[in-house]
Amino acid sequence: EVQLVESGGGLVQPGGSLRLSCAASGFTFSSDGMNWVRQAPGKGLEWVSYIGSSSSVVYYADSVKGRFTISRDNAKNSLYLQMNSLRGEDTAVYYCARLRPIEDWGQGTLVTVSS
């Protein structure tokens, strides 16, 4: 069974940083591209970033480009999202999601950016 478990969310001040993690199991992590998708409170889904299986390909939404960095450690079956220069509009539940098109989702981790 595929399992994706996000962690690292929390309350952070504007301008601060946070690193999200996603622990993957139940599939060959090193073979699959991975995504981060977020959802602001009461709003729709927003795709944030994608990384290919070998990290050679990465893409970002314009709203996070230059501030967020996606990475992965295939030896640890883990996906990461380093978030810098955080803004109020980054407040959201962040989901990691497997494959393109997305096939599996984690349960999400809440990031709140507020002073």
Added chain:
Amino acid sequence: DIQMTQSPSSLSASVGDRVTITCRASQDINNYLAWFQQKPGKAPKSLIYAASSLQGGVPSKFSGSGSGTDFTLTISSLQPEDFATYYCQQYYSYPYTFGQGTKLEIK
């Protein structure tokens, strides 16, 4: 960026009804279209990819169609567990944009 527009934004229906949700892309995306279901407080669930192919374990009451710019999700014989918000997403080109969602409510 490719814009995805869903209609309607909300929909009221009764148990047993058949409903159709539409998703329109701002440019040709071939069949690179996925549909997701999300219930309140839960993670999304993948339903359909390649416009009409069901993800594993998804019941055949869900069906998708379309190609190019116009797509539909049809749900037949609505059951209480089907009332949720549905999203389309194009994965033809980055950024992989979602529609704004369609909230399906019980009449």
